[in-house]
Amino acid sequence: xxxxxxxxxxxVQAGGSLRLSCAASGRTFSSYVMGWFRxxxxxxxxxxxxxxxxxSDTYYVDSVKGRLTISRDNAKNTVYLQMNSLKPEDTAVYYxxxxxxWRTTDSYKYDYWGQGTQVTVSS
Numbered sequence: 001x002x003x004x005x006x007x008x009x010x011x012v013q014a015g016g017s018l019r020l021s022c023a024a025s026g027r028t029f030s031s032y033v034m035g036w037f038r039x040x041x042x043x044x045x046x047x048x049x050x051x052x053x054x055x056s057d058t059y060y061v062d063s064v065k066g067r068l069t070i071s072r073d074n075a076k077n078t079v080y081l082q083m084n085s086l087k088p089e090d091t092a093v094y095y096x097x098x099x100x101x102w103r104t105t106d107s108y109k110y111d112y113w114g115q116g117t118q119v120t121v122s123s
Contacts, residue, residue, distance in 0.1 A: 001026060001112075002024055002025065002026045002028065002029065002032065002098050002111075002112040003024065003025040003026070003112070004022055004023070004024050004025075004096050004097070004098065004112055004113065004114035005022065005023050005114055005115070006020060006021065006022045006094065006095065006096050006114040006115065006116060006117040007020070007021050007022075007023070007117060008020040008021050008117060009094060009117030009118045009119045010118075010119070010120070011120045011121075011122065012086055012119075012120070012121055012122070013121070013122050014086060014087055014088055014121055014122065014123050015085060015086065016086050016121070017082070017083060017084045017085075017086065018083045018086065018119060019080060019081070019082050019083065020036070020080065020081040020083065020094055020096075020117060020119070021078055021079075021080055022034070022036075022078065022079045022080070022081075022096030022114055023076075023077060023078050024077045024078065024079070024098070025077070026077075029074060029077040029098075030053055030054070030074040031053060031100075032053065032098040032099060032100065032111075032112075033050055033051065033052060033053060033098070033099045033100065033101065033102050033104075034050065034051050034070075034072055034079040034096060034097070034098055034099075035047065035048070035049065035050040035051075035096070035097050035098075035099060035110060036048040036049045036050075036070060036079075036081045036094060036095070036096055036097075037094070037095045037096075037097060037107060037110075038090075038092035038093065038094045038095070038119075039092055039093045039095070039116075040089070040091060040092040041091065041092070045095070045107055046061070047061055047105035047106075047107070048060070048061055048064055048068065048081070048094070049061070049064065049068060049069075049070040049081065050070065050099075050102075050103065050104075050105075051070045051071065051072050051079065052102055054074075055071065055072045055074070057102075058070050059103055061105070063089075064090075067083065067084050067085045067086070068081060068082065068083050068084070069081070069082040069084075070082075079096055081094065081096075083119070086119075086121045087121060088121045088122070088123045089121075090119060090121050091119060091120050091121050092118075092119060093116040093117065093118050093119075094116060094117050094118075094119055095113055095114055095115075095116045096113075096114045097110035097111075097112060097113045097114070098110060098111055098112040099111060
């Protein structure tokens with residue numbers, strides 16, 4: 001069982017930055033691939049980024065490449081999403097999730113989810 005708690009969301013102007021954190025409980029954090037998803041207002045949840053168990057590899061949706069960076073610290077049981085050059089279309093509730101399978105963008109394959117944190121980017 002893994003419990004996930006996101007933090008770091010807020011209101012930011014276009015072009016600004018935010019850093020999201022996701023703290024995990026349990027001693028098995030390093031055995032999970034970690035991902036970030038987002039759900040824009042009125043839209044379905046979508047994949048954003050994922051990172052391997054060790055942090056050696058990452059994978060991003062094309063729309064965020066070069067602006068968002070996923071990382072993890074297994075000693076702190078935490079995964080991060082550094083968000084730079086934010087755009088209004090990045091406005092969404094952001095969720096972290098844990099998965100056993102690498103390089104999957106399907107939300108139904110993720111076993112554990114956080115409660116989400118709101119990110120709002122003003123123009």
